[in-house]
Amino acid sequence: MSRHLLVAEDLTAQEIEAVFAVTHDLQTKFEQGIREPLMPGRVLALVFEKPSLRTRVSFQTAMVHLGGSSLFLGADTGFASSRESVDDFGKVLSQYVDGIVCRTKSHDTLEALAAVSGVPVINGLSDASHPCQALADIYTLRQHVGRTQGLTLTFVGDGNNVARSLAMVSALLGMRFVLAGPAGYHFGEDFLTHVSTLVPGAEILQTTDPREAVRGAAVVYTDVWASMGQEQERSERHKVFRPYQVNAELMSLAPEAIFMHCLPAHRGEEVTSDVIDGPQSVVIQEAANRMHVQKGLIAWLLGHSSETVTKTSRR
Ligand code: CP
Numbered sequence: 001m002s003r004h005l006l007v008a009e010d011l012t013a014q015e016i017e018a019v020f021a022v023t024h025d026l027q028t029k030f031e032q033g034i035r036e037p038l039m040p041g042r043v044l045a046l047v048f049e050k051p052s053l054r055t056r057v058s059f060q061t062a063m064v065h066l067g068g069s070s071l072f073l074g075a076d077t078g079f080a081s082s083r084e085s086v087d088d089f090g091k092v093l094s095q096y097v098d099g100i101v102c103r104t105k106s107h108d109t110l111e112a113l114a115a116v117s118g119v120p121v122i123n124g125l126s127d128a129s130h131p132c133q134a135l136a137d138i139y140t141l142r143q144h145v146g147r148t149q150g151l152t153l154t155f156v157g158d159g160n161n162v163a164r165s166l167a168m169v170s171a172l173l174g175m176r177f178v179l180a181g182p183a184g185y186h187f188g189e190d191f192l193t194h195v196s197t198l199v200p201g202a203e204i205l206q207t208t209d210p211r212e213a214v215r216g217a218a219v220v221y222t223d224v225w226a227s228m229g230q231e232q233e234r235s236e237r238h239k240v241f242r243p244y245q246v247n248a249e250l251m252s253l254a255p256e257a258i259f260m261h262c263l264p265a266h267r268g269e270e271v272t273s274d275v276i277d278g279p280q281s282v283v284i285q286e287a288a289n290r291m292h293v294q295k296g297l298i299a300w301l302l303g304h305s306s307e308t309v310t311k312t313s314r315r
């Protein structure tokens with residue numbers, strides 16, 4: 001049976017550390033001009049139901065750097081449409097390729113694809129989660145602070161797909177996660193119970209007070225107020241989320257924190273230009289790390305351990 005990454009908790013804390021170790025090794029070599037050909041002849045398919053820059057390009061370039069190739073499959077392949085069933089699509093596609101990255105409108109579609117796929121399926125974003133984003137974010141934090149254990153990540157805004165994955169990775173790695181957002185946009189009890197069942201003692205706090213939430217944080221994070229697929233809620237959300245804008249005044253309460261955003265960002269809405277383009281912001285490095293961490297993930301998930309990477313490079 002294939003190993004999939006549909007949600008962050010499909011990896012254990014030890015496995016996340018293993019992915020980070022492979023990532024660090026490959027990134028160090030990449031920065032020295034060395035591209036490890038760990039995936040010769042391997043093909044990754046990208047099946048996307050929604051737009052993407054970072055996820056799409058970072059996976060595709062990662063495969064090229066690893067000596068493999070990728071196929072971008074957009075709407076014309078008829079995925080999740082009346083053209084054919086997701087079952088048939090997944091059974092057929094997984095015979096041609098070595099792995100599938102999939103971005104879906106509904107998380108159920110992703111689960112249906114994984115259920116029939118004979119090769120690993122990686123979530124490239126669904127309405128419920130964005131695990132690759134969260135892995136790259138926490139890897140970026142590790143690069144800045146040198147550790148993760150005991151740190152606080154404060155997410156200001158909507159308890160959305162990105163927030164859920166960040167909360168889960170934070171819990172797995174011993175971090176405190178604080179969500180500051182309006183009532184009605186917090187995590188549901190089912191998610192909180194799920195996290196505390198998986199990680200007893202996990203610290204996830206929710207508040208409507210962004211000022212209190214950012215004090216002492218190592219990371220202040222935000223994302224758009226209306227995610228892809230929520231466009232019809234845009235004007236209502238803009239009214240409700242206005243007090244949760246991350247601006248210079250809010251960041252002044254967390255002078256030691258780095259600022260993160262998964263991008264794309266809407267300057268003047270969830271974040272002001274002076275913050276996202278300012279000295280506390282690491283958003284460009286964070287986006288670069290999508291490629292590095294996904295390279296580590298592909299190498300690890302498609303069958304190479306950190307040890308294999310090290311051995312290969314010694315030859
Ligand atoms: N952060 C992120 O996933 O960006 P894209 O939507 O451009 O892939």
Ligand code: NVA
Nearest residue numbers: 160223227228262263
């Ligand atoms: N929450 C956003 C993230 C985009 C990368 C969305 O789902 O549109």
